[in-house]
Amino acid sequence: MLDILPSTMSSNLTLFSVVVFGPLSLLTAFLFFVINLKARKEHALVPGSLPWVGKTNEIFSAVRSNWRGLVDSVTLFRTGYRKHSKQNEIYVVPTWTKGPQVILPPSMGGWLASRPDAILNAKDCTFETAQFKYTVGHPEITSNDMIDLLIKGPLTKTIGALNPELVEEIEGSMETLFGVDGEWRELGVFDSLTRTVGRVANRVFVGKELCKNMEFVMAGTDFARDISVSSYILHMFPKFLKPLVAKFATIPNRRHSGIAMKYLQPLIKERVENMKRKAEDPEYDWEEPNDFITWMVRESLKRTTEDETSVYSLSYRIVLLNFAAITTTTIMSTNALLDIWSAPNADEIVASLREEAQRVLNEHNGEWTKAAVAKLVRLDSAIRESSRLSGVGGTAMARRVRAENGITLPNGLVLPKNATVGIAMDGLHFDEAYYERVHEFDPFRFSRAKEQAQGAEKPRVNEDLVTTSVHWLPFSHGIHACPGRFFAANNIKLILAHILLHYEIEPFAARPPNMSIGDISVVPVKATMRIRRRNVKA
Missing domain, CATH: 1.10.630.10 (Cytochrome P450)
Structure with a gap:
């Protein structure tokens, strides 16, 4: 009779694993699916013509780039500033709390700071963040x-x-x-x-x-x-x-x-x-x-x-x-x-x-x-x-596009409603x-x-x-x-x-x-x- 105890215990453990870890695995997979879907939807707001920093052509690229924006933001901001802001270019950086943020060069800082709330809204961005x-x-x-x-x-x-x-x-x-x-x-x-x-x-x-x-x-x-x-x-x-x-x-x-x-x-x-x-x-x-x-x-x-x-x-x-x-x-x-x-x-x-x-x-x-x-x-x-x-922080003057028809940037690029823009503060302060x-x-x-x-x-x-x-934000x-x-x-x-x-x-x-x-x-x-x-x- 003692011979069957190990077999019985093994069967019970297997059953326990199926009952407990099976649903947990399904729940984890479901959560990852919806989190990635959310990230992809946010990333779709950004015009495809803009270069990204921190996002590559990889599986689950949206959620993985957002994760980089959480754990390695300093590298992303400084890389983006060096490669794009210094060349007077607009780029996108993935962030955890603002979604993909369109980063404007310093030359557009004055323009951004003077936009009315009906067009670019600071509170909308703060409340969402x-x-x-x-x-x-x-x-x-x-x-x-x-x-x-x-x-x-x-x-x-x-x-x-x-x-x-x-x-x-x-x-x-x-x-x-x-x-x-x-x-x-x-x-x-x-x-x-x-x-x-x-x-x-x-x-x-x-x-x-x-x-x-x-x-x-x-x-x-x-x-x-x-x-x-x-x-x-x-x-x-x-x-x-x-x-x-x-x-x-x-x-x-x-x-x-x-x-x-x-x-x-x-x-x-x-x-x-x-x-x-x-x-x-x-x-x-x-x-x-x-x-x-x-x-x-x-x-x-x-x-x-x-x-x-x-x-x-x-x-x-x-x-x-x-x-x-x-x-x-x-x-x-x-x-x-x-x-x-x-x-x-x-x-x-x-x-x-x-x-x-x-x-x-x-x-x-x-x-x-x-x-x-x-x-x-x-x-x-x-x-x-x-x-x-x-x-x-890494960015400043964060604004969310409130205008129904979006906003046209000084270079002619149009950003849709709910897109987020800002200035690379960290890069400016180390320029x-x-x-x-x-x-x-x-x-x-x-x-x-x-x-x-x-x-x-x-x-x-x-x-x-x-x-x-x-230049100081x-x-x-x-x-x-x-x-x-x-x-x-x-x-x-x-x-x-x-x-x-x-x-x-x-x-x-x-x-x-x-x-x-x-x-x-x-x-x-x-x-x-x-x-x-x-x-x-x-």
Whole structure:
């Protein structure tokens, strides 16, 4: 009887394999089929006359080239720029999140930046790239203009006036994270700056109390990460499968946005009630805070639709504001810190930046006024240079063709509706026609001319962090240049200036490398730094 056990077990294992792995194999084959079909459909949007970079005549060429766009985008962008952009030619590069992207040469950058939204639309491209329909939802909120108006209006206008409050949060955050005792601590660069940037930005967004709540702050930053991760997953699948996949892929999105909403809804409900009561009774003993919630509620009271006036919709806008504002600021701050303290002459660079910060602060009676921050030309240059060298991605000025009949490019080529176009930012930033020693971190590349210029020449020298051009694109360019770049630049400079004046960082032996995922440059989130307080508090 024992003789038949091995045979029976073998039969059972075979049956198990057929029952379990058979359907799994069929499912895998089906998914690969529909994913490849989706890629082929996207690739068919591109005129056949255009050359490709990263796509060859091979089996399953569409899906395989998209995969290259995910894992080896830097090679594709730089190859395409060298072979085609430098020859003033248009080409196509496969991307994971934008499908095949038609890359225009730098000579067409000004033309692209000035096209109206009815023809080439930036938001359409952003929403599709981040899969907002599934990762964020609420199209009636995401497509509304309220946040953009408030960023361009009161947020930008109050830069400088709110700096004392921002500095207060920088001090509080760094004393908590880095200590005040002068002892060396080893901490994560990205995590430390995420917490500081989140706390500082939210001082303006939600006020003095809630900005210190790290559960709220980190929920917002986690939500931003969730959008990126879930969008990459969703881009694998065709439209008919996305609603099903999204139910599972966006579970973290809903969890983290829910945590943030738990804190925001009571706060905003109370603010709305107080502002309405104050409007009805000027004697009511309450003073409205000067923050984003107040500006938003004030704007909402001029509007009538539910998605512009409800407590829920206003609260969700603050969640989205955190996604938009904190991610880029944290990435740029992290890159700048790593580039400065990884340079071969880091000690010399830090000494120069520290001297400037101390001198400027002394000139302004120890206060970081708007004028004082504007005088940090060396620090501004170092951040701009870091953004050139380390960057935020491979392409910029991404636009989707919205015109029903397509669009005719300056060279006469017609692109159909839903095709995606852009400029090769990575190639531009490493083009020796525009920059000398392109692979070298030269922190004062953009400040030398300012410091050397005399008298009337100074106003003409204007290559600062917030100045965009078709040759420097981290904040995009033209009518859709990032409206929050002034707030972001102000905060980055305040944060780094505070580190320079009050902390010592041990230089890195080598720059922890960024990693490219698709056309996004991801900072080394696990990189650590050794840091201690310089001027120890008693």
